[in-house]
Amino acid sequence: MAVNMGRSSGSTLREQYLTLKVMADNIRSQEQFLMMVDREHIIPDMARRLSKEAISEDLISNKRVFLDFLYNMLARTGPGEPDMDIEFHYLIIDKGFFEVDKSILWMQENEVVIPFEIGEKFGKTIVGEEAVDAVRKIIAFYKEAEARFDREHFGDLDRCTLLVLEEHFPQSSWHIRMRLPAKILNDHPISI
Structure with a gap:
């Protein structure tokens, strides 16, 4: 997952929050895809296993990026910012x-x-x-x-x-x- 932090470090908290929302939606869609692949019995076992492995690795990576982004966003939050x-x-x-x-x-x-x-x-x-x-x-x-x-x-x-x-x-x-x-x-x- 590519994350664009904007042109400068001065992106607003709201922009960062919206980026975080897009990241969360992407993670949720990957989780739903994994559930769908698990339930679909017409997919050959080898194809199911390989697709689950590929998506699972990407999903873990995306969750790590999400958490890092969240920590960075919270660290840069100051007085006068939205709660x-x-x-x-x-x-x-x-x-x-x-x-x-x-x-x-x-x-x-x-x-x-x-x-x-x-x-x-x-x-x-x-x-x-x-x-x-x-x-x-x-x-x-x-x-x-x-x-x-x-x-x-x-x-x-x-x-x-x-x-x-x-x-x-x-x-x-x-x-x-x-x-x-x-x-x-x-x-x-x-x-x-």
Whole structure:
């Protein structure tokens, strides 16, 4: 995937955000193509395997470029720029299953669904490799981040939200939605 950073380093945050949106759409179309190839049984096995290998390698590369671009964009964000938030939807079943349902990057009211691996890796930095006490760890992490952004944003907590829903039937599970200013990613770097 080729990314044009513009004529100068002075491209606006909105332009960068739109570039990020195009990158996310391209990644999503590659993921959909892989699913389609998997379901199509009239494609010969060799052709299916080779096309999946080629697209998979390109997909991983595109996700890495996306994450690098996102980190660079967040690093260059300063005061007076539009607010950028990150939102993760997690599903925790019993005590051992931890999964990201959705990862979203917000710029004011605009959203971009970003690769789930970002939410998954970020979640694992919070709860660790073992999902033991994941809900408690996420709540503790959120409280610490909320206190930090409360100080930095002078009491404006509209950008920090945490919703924890517990489900008892058919089995015990938790649905967690956490939204924080996107610069939290700079404090907890991840890689794909």
